[in-house]
Amino acid sequence: MTTATPASPPPAGAGPAPAVPYFDWDTRYRGWTDDVLAVVREVAESDEFILKSRVAELEARVAERTGAAHAVAVASGTGALSVILAALGVGPGDEVVTPAFSFISTASTVALRGARPVFADVDYDTACLDTAAAAAAVTARTRAILPAYLFTGHPAMGELATLARERGVALVEDSAVGLGSVVDGRPAGRHGTAGVYSFFPAKPVGGIGDAGMIVTDDPELGREVRMLRNHGQSLTTRFLHHKVGFNSRMDEITAGFLLRRLPHLDDFLATRRRLAEEYDERLAPLAPDVLTPLPGYEGRAVYTYVVRAARRDRLREHLAADGIETVVYYPKPLHLQPAFAGLGHRPGDFPVAEKLAEECVALPLHPGMPAGAIARVTDSIARFYGGAGR
Ligand SMILES: Cc1ncc(COP(=O)(O)O)c(C=O)c1O
Structure with a gap:
């Protein structure tokens, strides 16, 4: 089985590339x-x-x-x-x-x-x-x-x-x-x-x-x-x-x-940790609307930077309008996936999983992010909660 690419580049003619793409496939392999x-x-x-x-x-x-x-x-x-x-x-x-x-x-x-x-x-x-x-x-x-x-x-x-x-x-x-x-x-x-x-x-x-x-x-x-x-x-x-x-x-x-x-794994992870820390620092004042991951990334592999956000879907629309691409991991918990309907689960069976499916959103994070990209994302989030979004 193959997994869908989380955020593949838009097909040609699908409109302008986002100002802050979730994942930048081009910079990812630049130099490789x-x-x-x-x-x-x-x-x-x-x-x-x-x-x-x-x-x-x-x-x-x-x-x-x-x-x-x-x-x-x-x-x-x-x-x-x-x-x-x-x-x-x-x-x-x-x-x-x-x-x-x-x-x-x-x-x-x-x-x-x-x-x-x-x-x-x-x-x-x-x-x-x-x-x-x-x-x-x-x-x-x-x-x-x-x-x-x-x-x-x-x-x-x-x-x-x-x-x-x-x-x-x-x-x-x-x-x-x-x-x-x-x-x-x-x-x-x-x-x-x-x-x-x-x-x-x-x-x-x-x-x-x-x-x-x-x-x-x-x-x-x-x-x-x-x-x-x-x-x-x-x-x-x-x-x-x-x-x-x-x-x-x-x-x-x-x-x-x-x-x-x-051989570059530790360098890749160090860069990802630094980016996650920058997000954490900039988003801290927005709690409890935005809850960042548990602090302390030492020894942790930063894969996707996922926050729990109030009014998540409206926040995503606001970010998209600002040219910021986000991804939801995962919009449906496993027990409510149609593929597992045969197991007979109902909404409410696993309340934390269901809450996370409503709140989680992954913000752009990849080692090739240009300077200022994270500030652009967090400023937009701050505008959502501090301005018209509230
Ligand atoms: C938690 C988890 N398990 C398993 C897999 C499956 O890995 P692969 O895509 O290499 O089959 C993934 C891939 O995204 C994953 O995130």
Whole structure:
């Protein structure tokens, strides 16, 4: 499955570009064109296209960076979750406890196994799985707890690891957006049975296509996911299939480009943290109309800068009229998505998730933002709440 680009450039003829675009794809890869071309040429002139030396090298670099015993490259973050859940044997009759507010694949990968995503509410300040709610949702059928990192935040991973241990269930981290975070003293993705990273272009290390990575310390699970990403094929004998698996393989162009990007992860994150801090400072006087993320970005991977805003939809219209593009992550909590209608949930089942779906809005944040762009956004927001908007 592929994810929709969060804010792709408007089609030609769709009107003038916004003064402050949510995401500026052009500046994103400014300075990287030579690397893209070099990698394409290198791969085109080799006989290595998929799951070859660059992929192996990227796996080694991610293992080194995160301290994982095994890093296994896959085709996307979604692919990573699917492959892990299959390797754990999650299937019909099983339950997986997961947040009611997240990107769809946190729960769709569970449903695709024939298992039931059991939603639990999230914490209002982090937008991530609430530990007490997760504990209350665990039953005798629970096979795994699957929390997700979102925006600039992370779940209480130390507490969730203890919960999973005490209840004897797997802990799978949807740390798709968390590469580079350190939570409770451990890198994101390294708290439980297995974790995932996404290299979707909008992510901090973003590639030039879909890509993902699985990390685990468990040698059995490591072997299993390595087979399952490639049709369940034996790791030594071609066309011998031990399991029914997936085509979730990473290609060499993507891996080659990511090998050039990964060493810059800390710089990318430092820039993103600085931008988030500037937003925080400028928006602080607007509380409680605008609530900024929890303070203190040290050790946190800033992915999207999401605030909770009163009269969110009117604020977005006001910003759009000022040429400022915003994105809503996520306008519908998972339990109210039509895709999960079969689970029988109703409005009111997960009040915090529903409140966040009404209030959350992501403001433009990308490392190439020109000086003054954040002030332009925050001045416009201040005008909305202080002037005609009030
Ligand atoms: C929380 C979360 N989980 C999973 C994914 C899936 O990653 P991918 O787009 O690489 O499949 C995303 C991607 O946006 C995400 O934000």
